[in-house]
Amino acid sequence: MRTIEWRDGVVTMVDQRKLPRQFEVIECRDYDAVAAAIKDMTIRGAPAIGAAAAFGLALAARASRAATRDELLRDLDTAERLLRATRPTAVNLAWALDRVMSKARALDLPASDLREQVTAEAQKIADEDVAMNRAIARHGAALINDGDTVLTHCNAGPLATVDVGTALGVIIEAHRQGKEIHVFVDETRPRLQGARLTAWELTQAGVPMTLIADNAAGYFMRAGKVQRVIVGADRVTANGDVANKIGTYKVAVVAHENGVPFYSAMPTSTIDLSLPNGDAIPIEERDAREVTHIDGVCIAPEGVRVSNPAFDVTPHKYIAALITDRGVVYPPFKDSLLRIMRAEA
Amino acid sequence: MRTIEWRDGVVTMVDQRKLPRQFEVIECRDYDAVAAAIKDMTIRGAPAIGAAAAFGLALAARASRAATRDELLRDLDTAERLLRATRPTAVNLAWALDRVMSKARALDLPASDLREQVTAEAQKIADEDVAMNRAIARHGAALINDGDTVLTHCNAGPLATVDVGTALGVIIEAHRQGKEIHVFVDETRPRLQGARLTAWELTQAGVPMTLIADNAAGYFMRAGKVQRVIVGADRVTANGDVANKIGTYKVAVVAHENGVPFYSAMPTSTIDLSLPNGDAIPIEERDAREVTHIDGVCIAPEGVRVSNPAFDVTPHKYIAALITDRGVVYPPFKDSLLRIMRAEA
Numbered sequence: 001m002r003t004i005e006w007r008d009g010v011v012t013m014v015d016q017r018k019l020p021r022q023f024e025v026i027e028c029r030d031y032d033a034v035a036a037a038i039k040d041m042t043i044r045g046a047p048a049i050g051a052a053a054a055f056g057l058a059l060a061a062r063a064s065r066a067a068t069r070d071e072l073l074r075d076l077d078t079a080e081r082l083l084r085a086t087r088p089t090a091v092n093l094a095w096a097l098d099r100v101m102s103k104a105r106a107l108d109l110p111a112s113d114l115r116e117q118v119t120a121e122a123q124k125i126a127d128e129d130v131a132m133n134r135a136i137a138r139h140g141a142a143l144i145n146d147g148d149t150v151l152t153h154c155n156a157g158p159l160a161t162v163d164v165g166t167a168l169g170v171i172i173e174a175h176r177q178g179k180e181i182h183v184f185v186d187e188t189r190p191r192l193q194g195a196r197l198t199a200w201e202l203t204q205a206g207v208p209m210t211l212i213a214d215n216a217a218g219y220f221m222r223a224g225k226v227q228r229v230i231v232g233a234d235r236v237t238a239n240g241d242v243a244n245k246i247g248t249y250k251v252a253v254v255a256h257e258n259g260v261p262f263y264s265a266m267p268t269s270t271i272d273l274s275l276p277n278g279d280a281i282p283i284e285e286r287d288a289r290e291v292t293h294i295d296g297v298c299i300a301p302e303g304v305r306v307s308n309p310a311f312d313v314t315p316h317k318y319i320a321a322l323i324t325d326r327g328v329v330y331p332p333f334k335d336s337l338l339r340i341m342r343a344e345a
Numbered sequence: 346m347r348t349i350e351w352r353d354g355v356v357t358m359v360d361q362r363k364l365p366r367q368f369e370v371i372e373c374r375d376y377d378a379v380a381a382a383i384k385d386m387t388i389r390g391a392p393a394i395g396a397a398a399a400f401g402l403a404l405a406a407r408a409s410r411a412a413t414r415d416e417l418l419r420d421l422d423t424a425e426r427l428l429r430a431t432r433p434t435a436v437n438l439a440w441a442l443d444r445v446m447s448k449a450r451a452l453d454l455p456a457s458d459l460r461e462q463v464t465a466e467a468q469k470i471a472d473e474d475v476a477m478n479r480a481i482a483r484h485g486a487a488l489i490n491d492g493d494t495v496l497t498h499c500n501a502g503p504l505a506t507v508d509v510g511t512a513l514g515v516i517i518e519a520h521r522q523g524k525e526i527h528v529f530v531d532e533t534r535p536r537l538q539g540a541r542l543t544a545w546e547l548t549q550a551g552v553p554m555t556l557i558a559d560n561a562a563g564y565f566m567r568a569g570k571v572q573r574v575i576v577g578a579d580r581v582t583a584n585g586d587v588a589n590k591i592g593t594y595k596v597a598v599v600a601h602e603n604g605v606p607f608y609s610a611m612p613t614s615t616i617d618l619s620l621p622n623g624d625a626i627p628i629e630e631r632d633a634r635e636v637t638h639i640d641g642v643c644i645a646p647e648g649v650r651v652s653n654p655a656f657d658v659t660p661h662k663y664i665a666a667l668i669t670d671r672g673v674v675y676p677p678f679k680d681s682l683l684r685i686m687r688a689e690a
Contacts (some may be wrong), residue, residue, distance in 0.1 A: 291558055305554065
């Protein structure tokens with residue numbers, strides 16, 4: 001089943017805050033509910049929140065009482081602003097909103113037909129995400145050798161996308177091809193997406209894995225026990241810099257230092273050629289309680305000052321290759337990214 | 346007050362598993378209790394467990410019904426073996442046991458007098474630790490500039506020693522000298538000694554600090570917001586390699602990559618010239634539950650495979666200086682360590 005789906009005018013999504021203890025699907029009946037679900041990370045992962053935002057617009061279109069095309073576009077604008085403000089770092093969210101809004105603005109149709117088209121475009125985004133992830137998995141699996149141990153950080157699995165996953169899609173595909181691989185899963189503090197989601201997904205897929213504290217990743221790389229690092233991405237800039245879950249930068253530097261190839265996998269919807277480099281990417285700062293509390297239990301002195309950046313930027317010089325739905329691209333990324341973004345999908 | 350003390354034949358220690366929620370002092374009345382406290386990390390920190398092991402021998406001497414010197418030495422041998430087996434990585438534990446046992450073996454005294462001497466030697470180790478840490482603080486504070494932000498990993502504060510601390514002793518001393526400093530505290534998974542102990546100690550000492558997830562350390566270093574990294578040490582080998590809490594290696598590599606000086610502070614009891622380099626240091630593997638459970642709450646799929654190395658080794662090439670009680674030493678460490686270890690304290 002998919003992480004997020006449109007079912008007869010209702011958006012359903014797996015509640016990722018409850019895994020691995022509980023598998024629960026929630027229903028969003030209006031765009032406010034979708035915005036709240038993105039913000040509180042009921043749904044997370046760059047491609048998944050892109051699809052969620054698009055479905056949010058579909059819900060807004062459906063709920064709108066607009067009689068004319070212009071009235072409907074105004075209602076969509078209102079929803080679009082709320083959805084856009086939920087999370088700043090992953091570009092897929094803005095990309096999906098832009099795509100649906102451009103489509104709507106480009107069509108000179110009566111309101112009722114436009115409603116249908118908005119929903120169809122959101123559905124298309126979701127379907128294309130699955131197709132892109134399948135292509136990523138196919139391209140990326142070729143980089144994994146039989147016998148490799150692969151380290152991953154955070155969750156870039158089926159749950160982070162509409163289905164299949166990016167980094168984890170590659171790993172699971174390599175496993176399905178019969179390659180004997182083992183995965184080190186960084187638990188990924190503060191929200192523990194590695195321990196909660198990646199470990200759960202790999203267990204479901206039957207891929208052999210070992211959960212480790214983020215702090216142990218360097219130990220295993222230095223010991224020669226990691227042959228590849230693969231992570232997802234929240235935004236890739238024109239020069240190949242990658243914004244991804246906080247801690248990715250440390251992993252990439254240490255991988256580089258130990259001669260371990262570091263790959264980032266993403267659909268082309270994650271590539272933002274409008275930004276020259278990673279310094280221009282807005283980094284979301286999240287609530288202190290994500291650090292001080294784990295499942296409601298306080299693990300630090302009360303009232304302690306906390307800084308909780310949710311993402312960091314890995315400069316392209318630490319990245320061996322980017323795995324996209326249009327193929328694997330290598331440095332210099334400025335050229336190779338431009339080439340694939342201009343190419344037909 | 347001290348982390349560990351000898352009070353009328355009872356060893357008292359702060360229960361570090363309960364902080365910051367509860368400040369509790371427990372009593373150990375026999376050496377088994379001390380061994381258990383070291384093993385379950387009621388007391389932790391290389392210098393602190395060295396003192397604890399020495400006091401364990403004092404309790405064994407006191408409890409022994411030996412009538413002769415030889416019988417007493419045999420009883421001490423039994424206790425010594427149990428205490429030595431508690432934790433393998435920090436050398437201070439073995440160092441303190443060796444020191445007390447050598448002293449006992451060297452003295453040709455009746456059992457009753459030997460008992461006194463064993464206790465006196467253990468007390469001396471504890472007192473010397475405090476004096477050494479004061480010297481470390483003094484030498485190290487000179488390396489901290491007014492306005493510096495210092496990052497530390499794990500806990501190398503008063504609680505990790507008999508008193509004063511090593512890395513945190515340096516930081517607190519710089520603060521006391523009136524330097525305006527700020528500290529980034531790595532929470533230090535899996536046991537969260539940074540969040541639980543370092544954050545608590547710095548708050549007590551009134552040093553401005555910010556708690557961060559370990560994953561965020563690289564983000565702040567790359568942003569130019571960290572001027573120094575200071576950590577403790579569990580063992581330093583002849584070439585200057587440093588074993589310390591898991592994750593230290595990642596911090597050191599990323600600090601090096603960003604031109605941030607990385608210091609490790611330790612009493613000379615942590616320096617082990619018998620090992621040529623860090624590859625020879627035994628690395629303790631601890632229970633999977635430290636990773637999968639936080640305060641009894643399971644944060645991963647049940648039964649997931651885990652690897653939980655408690656320490657890693659930072660090669661000397663990433664270390665700008667070692668701060669010891671006999672002064673700050675610089676590369677090449679092979680020469681400088683030999684020189685200070687030969688010098689009189």
